[in-house]
Amino acid sequence: MSADYAATLANVCARATDEVDIHKVTEMRYGSICYLGVGAINKFDDICKAMVAEEKTRVGIITGSSSYRSNGVWAVVEPTLRKYNIQFVLYSGATPNPTDTEADQAVAAFRALNPNWILAIGGGSPIDLGKAVAILLCYPEHNAQDLMTFKFTPNHALTLNTINTTHGTGTEVDRFSVVSVTALHTKPCLAYDFSYPKYSIDDPRICASLSRFQTACVTVDALAHVTEGSTTSCAGPLSIALGQQVGRLISKYLPRVLADGHNLEARYHLLYASALAGMSFDSGMLHYTHAMEHVLSGMKPEIYHGFGLGMIMPAVFHACWPAKGVVLASILGHIIPGLTGAPAEADHMYVELEKWLVSVGIDKKLDGFGFREEDFPEYLRLLRTTVPLPTLLSLAPVEATDEVVHQIYTRSLHFHSIQN
Structure with missing residues (x-):
């Protein structure tokens, strides 16, 4: 293959990806099922239907303080949950570089509901926090510092679904969770195979609100x-x-x-x-x-x-x-x-x-x-x-x-x- 043709072929290969229809919602399957495309947020209806079919009708929701409303996600999520009679409790305390304190607060907020799945709305911080909380709700005898300092080894977690609102962490398709331990000034990382989200949504329209x-x-x-x-x-x-x-x-x-x-x-x-x-x-x-x-x-x-x-x-x-x-x-x-x-x-x-x-x-x-x-x-x-x-x-x-x-x-x- 000549150098000129190799360069031409590389350009053609690049164009093949660049010319996809961004309004066609497609699936990426890698540990989880991720819906990608403009309008992918509407797949939340299918996600709720799947949860109800598994008799999972109580969800703990983790978000940041306000973006989940300003980016339009909540306008879709709330009525869909009510459509399927899914009970929910919202924890909106996730911050950049989420902490063990926030994880413990979310667990406490969800205890009365006793959720059987978790929904994380946001970028890496709420989703990483969601992965930790999904584990902790299965181990009430432990707190987040125990989890993040490896004082016990979990082997399961609640089902986690995510609505991703940024384009950086990739946490909506991977198994990693980073939560800081405030008292130790450390930022450990978890990586468990059961921490892959089951379903995730990547909708570029949601990301348009990023500064x-x-x-x-x-x-x-x-x-x-x-x-x-x-x-x-x-x-x-x-x-x-x-x-x-x-x-x-x-x-x-x-x-x-x-x-x-x-x-x-x-x-x-x-x-x-x-x-x-x-x-x-x-x-x-x-x-x-x-x-x-x-x-x-x-x-x-x-x-x-x-x-x-x-x-x-x-x-x-x-x-x-x-x-x-x-x-x-x-x-x-x-x-x-x-x-x-x-x-x-x-x-x-x-x-x-x-x-x-x-x-x-x-x-x-x-x-x-x-x-x-x-x-x-x-x-x-x-x-x-x-x-x-x-x-x-x-x-x-x-x-x-x-x-x-x-x-x-x-x-x-x-x-x-x-x-x-």
Whole structure:
């Protein structure tokens, strides 16, 4: 195959995905059934019908404070629940970087109803919280801190269904749940096979209410998922192939959404990219970026997860470039044209990626949130002792020595290649 024809074929393959009918609701099946497309919210009727058929007529609902109303989701959910005589209790206390306190509050709010399924409405925070609460309701003798510090090992949970309202975490199609433990200033992660949602909804019209800042943060999260999921020691062809598609979609459609938040075609493709990214790291797992960011936002919960990832991402990729430059180039090359993965490109990649991140709104480094180099030993201690962060570090493509970790945090402390 000639180089010219290979380039032409790659362009045709890209167009084949880009030209799908975004108004046709389709199913993605990967651990769960996810409905994708404009109007997918109307599939909630089918979900309720399926729950009633299983004699599950009491639901605990987890959301954030207000977006579930402003984005139009509640206008569909509430009448549908009443149509099927499904009793419900609403907990609307989920916050960014949800905590064990919130999980315990939700469990307490639901106890009188004794729900037999959970509905999470929102982005990663309500859905991750929903996964934890779905477990805790089956184990009344334990609280959320017990769960998140692995003081017991659950083996089942209530059925969880989700209505996803962002395009970053992929949690609507994966098994992961991240809930901070307030007293310990840690941000552990669960991963149980019974935590896949049964049904999920990805409707780009819902995401149109995201602010420019939220849009950037969640999309950077998706980029981190695939760059890590494609470069761990257990990455395989599936996680890498998904990562390459996600890099292309983000490069093409994030600028369009930032220019026009109501561009439903662009929102559709970013939702699809986010789901693919969730599948990628569900297979390939994660390493430095997420492990090191969990320490940061565990200590300072006001940091948006995606923003925290963006602050340290260039330094992580720089450290990993000697081992995984070709794979990273196949993903980041859509954002930074011309990358081949050659060792000499590491500095160029760092500079250009930092510029791109600032262009989409990730415009601070660690010093902008008060982090200091003299505190790095404490960050390292948390990395080594917070389950499952040591496991993530063990999967990194470059050995996670204290020196490498310190170097990544140091590089991420200030802007080096550009001025803020």
